[in-house]
Amino acid sequence: MQEEMRMDPRVYLMGEEVAQYNGAYKVSQGMLDEFGPERIIDTPIAELGFAGIGVGSAMNGLKPIIEFMTFNFSLVAIDQVINSAAKVMSMSGGQYGCPIVFRGPTGNAGMLSSQHSQNFENWFANTAGLKVVVPSNPYDAKGLLKSSIRDNDPVIFMESELMYGDKGEVPEGEYVIPIGKADIKKQGTDVTLVSFGKMMKVALGAAEELAKEGISAEVIDLRSVRPIDYTTVVESVKKTNRLVVIEEAWPLASISSEISYHVQRYAFDYLDAPVHRVTSLDVPLPYAPTLIEAILPNVEKTVKAAKAVLYRN
Amino acid sequence: MEKVKNKASKNGKASQTKHPKERYQFWFENMLLMRRFEEKAGQLYGQQKIKGFCHLYIGQEACASGAVSASIKGDKWITAYRDHGLPLALGSEPNALMAELFAKATGCSKGKGGSMHFFDKEVNFLGGHGIVGAQVPMGAGIAFSEKYNKTGKVCFCYMGDGAVRQGAFHEALNMAMNWKLPVIFVIENNGYAMGTSVQRTSNVTELYKLGSAFDMPSEAVNGMSPEAIHDAFYEAAERARRGEGPTLLELRTYRYKGHSMSDPAKYRTKEELEDYKNQDPIEHVRGVLLENGWATELELETIESKIKDIVNASVTFAEESPFPTADEVYKDVYAEADYPYIID
Numbered sequence: 001m002q003e004e005m006r007m008d009p010r011v012y013l014m015g016e017e018v019a020q021y022n023g024a025y026k027v028s029q030g031m032l033d034e035f036g037p038e039r040i041i042d043t044p045i046a047e048l049g050f051a052g053i054g055v056g057s058a059m060n061g062l063k064p065i066i067e068f069m070t071f072n073f074s075l076v077a078i079d080q081v082i083n084s085a086a087k088v089m090s091m092s093g094g095q096y097g098c099p100i101v102f103r104g105p106t107g108n109a110g111m112l113s114s115q116h117s118q119n120f121e122n123w124f125a126n127t128a129g130l131k132v133v134v135p136s137n138p139y140d141a142k143g144l145l146k147s148s149i150r151d152n153d154p155v156i157f158m159e160s161e162l163m164y165g166d167k168g169e170v171p172e173g174e175y176v177i178p179i180g181k182a183d184i185k186k187q188g189t190d191v192t193l194v195s196f197g198k199m200m201k202v203a204l205g206a207a208e209e210l211a212k213e214g215i216s217a218e219v220i221d222l223r224s225v226r227p228i229d230y231t232t233v234v235e236s237v238k239k240t241n242r243l244v245v246i247e248e249a250w251p252l253a254s255i256s257s258e259i260s261y262h263v264q265r266y267a268f269d270y271l272d273a274p275v276h277r278v279t280s281l282d283v284p285l286p287y288a289p290t291l292i293e294a295i296l297p298n299v300e301k302t303v304k305a306a307k308a309v310l311y312r313n
Numbered sequence: 314m315e316k317v318k319n320k321a322s323k324n325g326k327a328s329q330t331k332h333p334k335e336r337y338q339f340w341f342e343n344m345l346l347m348r349r350f351e352e353k354a355g356q357l358y359g360q361q362k363i364k365g366f367c368h369l370y371i372g373q374e375a376c377a378s379g380a381v382s383a384s385i386k387g388d389k390w391i392t393a394y395r396d397h398g399l400p401l402a403l404g405s406e407p408n409a410l411m412a413e414l415f416a417k418a419t420g421c422s423k424g425k426g427g428s429m430h431f432f433d434k435e436v437n438f439l440g441g442h443g444i445v446g447a448q449v450p451m452g453a454g455i456a457f458s459e460k461y462n463k464t465g466k467v468c469f470c471y472m473g474d475g476a477v478r479q480g481a482f483h484e485a486l487n488m489a490m491n492w493k494l495p496v497i498f499v500i501e502n503n504g505y506a507m508g509t510s511v512q513r514t515s516n517v518t519e520l521y522k523l524g525s526a527f528d529m530p531s532e533a534v535n536g537m538s539p540e541a542i543h544d545a546f547y548e549a550a551e552r553a554r555r556g557e558g559p560t561l562l563e564l565r566t567y568r569y570k571g572h573s574m575s576d577p578a579k580y581r582t583k584e585e586l587e588d589y590k591n592q593d594p595i596e597h598v599r600g601v602l603l604e605n606g607w608a609t610e611l612e613l614e615t616i617e618s619k620i621k622d623i624v625n626a627s628v629t630f631a632e633e634s635p636f637p638t639a640d641e642v643y644k645d646v647y648a649e650a651d652y653p654y655i656i657d
């Protein structure tokens with residue numbers, strides 16, 4: 001964010017606790033000092049209001065980054081995202097666009113119970129007019145965030161509280177990662193594991209476990225779930241003939257069901273087994289750790305699903 | 314533009330000499346265009362040439378004309394779905410607006426918006442928005458960018474009386490006042506949110522008083538008086554340009570027609586309607602022009618006839634224009650030219 005703000009004076013950051021508090025999760029640490037209160041703006045707790053202010057300012061020439069403390073709180077602002085940001089270009093016949101980034105953490109973050117542990121990637125991905133980016137590691141996060149800020153369309157950028165402390169190689173210099181291109185994080189031949197965001201750790205962990213048993217998994221990071229890079233997935237399935245999708249959201253009308261549809265439609269003759277998926281169980285996520293463990297996707301469940309599509313025990 | 318403050322206009326009873334002849338001429342022609350355009354639109358809706366929802370502005374014309382005369386070039390405008398009046402008042406091409414009602418490719422929004430979503434960048438009209446109250450924070454955001462870029466321009470953000478019961482209204486007013494955004498929040502209080510009267514939606518029925526919750530300068534204005542509206546808007550805009558922040562203006566007005574074309578408006582009385590028609594802003598301005606000798610009957614008839622021609626020409630233009638073709642489907646959804654749509 002800082003690099004982009006240095007380059008483009010139209011970019012500003014607005015949200016709860018982003019300025020004086022240095023970010024609820026310290027994402028914007030030091031930015032108030034560098035850019036001042038005109039560009040790093042604390043808001044009252046009024047997501048609908050400040051999301052709308054972001055949209056109006058984007059229509060009128062600025063490039064806002066609107067931070068939701070978590071995407072759970074974005075639901076009171078979803079009218080502005082779906083009905084305003086995603087629609088204004090079409091409704092105005094292309095006269096007004098909305099180059100805006102809505103960012104913040106998504107998904108479970110420990111024992112926070114049901115209202116703070118939800119995934120809405122598929123909700124936003126359903127809406128034409130939006131782009132939805134979900135990075136899985138620090139390197140990707142920087143390159144994808146830069147692309148998102150530079151993008152002239154509204155972008156939903158979904159992070160994770162549990163990954164803010166992750167360490168990884170991030171080059172100082174300039175690089176961008178295009179939105180809509182999946183990344184094969186690990187090459188393999190026996191089964192394709194597709195995931196995105198925080199669940200990439202589960203997918204990669206499962207690939208390691210499978211390797212111990214002589215199973216070669218190819219692991220694909222979608223990086224964005226609107227648009228989805230179907231080609232990379234289909235090409236991989238044509239090679240491995242087997243697919244497991246790992247996703248933190250609930251199963252119904254999810255990214256995994258979308259991927260499954262697409263693969264049966266375009267790689268039907270290549271599949272040697274039905275597509276399996278590992279999602280959260282079809283219930284709200286409660287507080288107790290035993291229940292969380294039972295509900296969330298994990299390495300063990302993923303290994304089991306991979307073996308199921310390989311017909312191995 | 315206006316430098317002379319018109320004290321007498323506070324209660325809507327403007328001394329007719331305080332505003333110059335040219336302004337009355339502007340108001341007359343401007344409001345008459347809205348009135349005749351809307352009458353024609355209503356007629357065409359009845360003939361099913363115009364589809365979708367159609368919310369007419371008839372009766373509320375002064376709310377647009379009085380505001381436009383008090384604005385400067387570069388000011389921004391946004392409103393809800395009763396949006397035919399503002400762009401007409403701002404000088405949008407009637408042809409493009411009528412074509413939009415006809416869902417034609419030559420429409421101001423290329424036939425993709427319809428009655429509720431007029432947009433015209435040429436006149437800084439940032440739309441017609443269909444979710445009640447959603448345009449209020451957007452208007453604050455438009456003003457935010459004007460302040461960010463230190464332009465000295467303001468945003469006029471319109472809404473109906475129904476919008477003030479939405480959370481978005483209160484959140485936007487709060488931040489706009491706290492941040493001193495150059496925005497004028499304009500409630501066009503026509504008494505009814507669809508069919509529900511103001512009295513039935515809250516104990517607070519004097520809507521301008523809602524501004525006091527945010528320490529915002531607020532005022533009720535006679536919404537049938539272009540003079541009163543001009544003065545109130547001028548004062549509010551000047552305050553915003555000086556960096557002193559927003560104003561809430563409640564324009565007490567009336568829509569002569571139902572909420573939309575499908576509404577016979579049985580929830581109100583004939584007497585109430587007649588009472589407002591007696592305060593008709595166009596008739597008022599006509600009277601001032603004639604009484605002061607600023608126009609003759611003949612001259613006004615000539616204007617009437619010119620506007621009739623403009624409106625008729627817009628209908629011809631709309632009827633003769635093509636509908637958007639199927640290759641428009643994937644246009645104007647993303648700024649990105651080669652977005653990979655899902656095409657099964």
